[in-house]
Amino acid sequence: KAGVTQTPRYLIKTRGQQVTLSCSPISGHRSVSWYQQTPGQGLQFLFEYFSETQRNKGNFPGRFSGRQFSNSRSEMNVSTLELGDSALYLCASSRGTGATTDTQYFGPGTRLTVL
C-alpha cells in the first residue's frame, strides 16, 4: 500500500508570493492533518480535515488555509509569504475518525524556503 505522498518536495518562493502544497493520504484514510516544523518552534499543528470538513485549526494566521477533496486528497495554501514561513510542512493521514484516536502516518514533507 502506498504511503502518504506530498508534492512538491521542495519549493523556493519570495516574500509576498503564495504557495499551494498537496497531500495524498494513504488509500482508505479519511483524515488529513497538516503540521509546520521549524527548528525554533518544533512541530505545530495547522489544521485537520475529515470528509472535506475542517475539524480543527491551530493557532496560525488566516494566511494559512486548506481544503480537502472528495477523494480525501488535501491542499494547503499560504498567501503573502513571509520569511518566517520557511519550514518543513508535513501532512499526516489516519484511518478513522481523526487525528486524536488513530495512528498518524506522515508523508516526507515539503521543504518551503522563502527568500
Place this chain on the structure above:
Amino acid sequence: KQEVTQIPAALSVPEGENLVLNCSFTDSAIYNLQWFRQDPGKGLTSLLLIQSSQREQTSGRLNASLDKSSGRSTLYIAASQPGDSATYLCAVSSPADYKLSFGAGTTVTVRA
C-alpha cells in the same frame, strides 16, 4: 493547553547499550500517546501508539510505557544499533485540544 516535554534533548550511546527516552505531559486527560522517529530532513515514522487505557506497547526491540496519572511515558530501545540514530518525538492527543501536541524530540546518536 497540553505541554509535552522530552528530556534529554540529545543522547549519545555506544552500540549495544539500551536506550531510555522520556516524555512528560501536563494534562493527564489524553486519548493516546504516540512515539515517532524522524531522520534528518525526512517525515515522521510512527513507532508505537499507546491508548490511554493501556500501560505499555511493544514492537520488536521497542517498548513504550505509559503512566497517565503522572503524565509520563518512556520509550525503551534494546541493544541499540547505529541505524537507531535519529530524532525521537512523542506526541499526545487530548480531548481538550483535539489535536496532536508534540515534544521537541530527543536526538539519539548510537556510536559504532
